[in-house]
Amino acid sequence: MQLQLSTWPEVEAYLAKSKAILIPIGSTEQHGPNGLLGTDALCPEIISRRAGDEAGILVGPTFNVGQAQHHMGFAGTITLRPSTIIAAMMDWAQSLTHHGFERIYWLNGHGGNIATITAAFSEMYHGVSFAGAGDNKPPLRNHLRNWWELAGVMDLCRSLFPVGEGSHATPSEVSVTWAGYPQVASSVAMSPKIAPTGPILDAADYRRRFPDGRIGSDPSQASVEAGEKIVAAAVKGVIAEFQSFAAS
Secondary structure (H helix, E strand, O other), rough: OEHOOHHHHHHHHHOOOOEEEEEEOEEEEEEOEEEEEOHHHHHHHHHHHHHHHOOOOOOOOOOOOOHHHHHHOOOOOOOOOOHHHHOOOOOOOHHHHHHOOOEEEEEEOOOHHHHHHHHHHHHHHHHOOOOOOOOOOOOOEEEEEHHOOOOHHHHHHHHOOOOOOOOOOOHHHHHHHHHHHHHHHHOOOOOOOOEEEEEEEOOOHHHHHHHOEEOOOOOOHOHHHHHHHHHHHHHHHHHHHHHHHHHO
């Protein structure tokens, strides 16, 4: 069940049985020669929507632009300031709690968002701690999960790609996007086969260190079949975790 594809009476009916919503959050940034710019937003979106369909979870619109300044040396990347992300997350959460939501589960697809998301949670809880007396609304609770950290997912990724998984533009994340959009699957030669590794600093430094955008990875190994296996494992994990959080 997707919020943007629902009517307001349908959302009211959902709220009568659950006060929890799942929001995919990611980034729009380069993902190497064969990875989509939307990879970090598409991965949690694909997983979330399948989980929503299977378990009747309400899934909100994807927060699809994140903190990606270090990727700005590559065409198409869009980035937000951390302060902008925090402000937008605050507005999203305030809107949802106004309608009666009490639990927001954020399924993240971009490691560069983690610190900012955590800071946004602190801002939200600051408001809860200093709420005026007489406010009978239950306090908002947030939960952050990176999709690759769901139970069993990383072990599966490592078994599928024991060499060349890397840390950015990985065959696993490319495979997940291909599972969702098989028409975009493509064969692209990688040179070197496995990309270098190193620190992540500013955009110009990143482009010098990682000329084609990859970090330690060989996404030429990606496949729709591998993506389907990863998505299935992630969907199972997110349903179990979301339901436990919703009931807490």
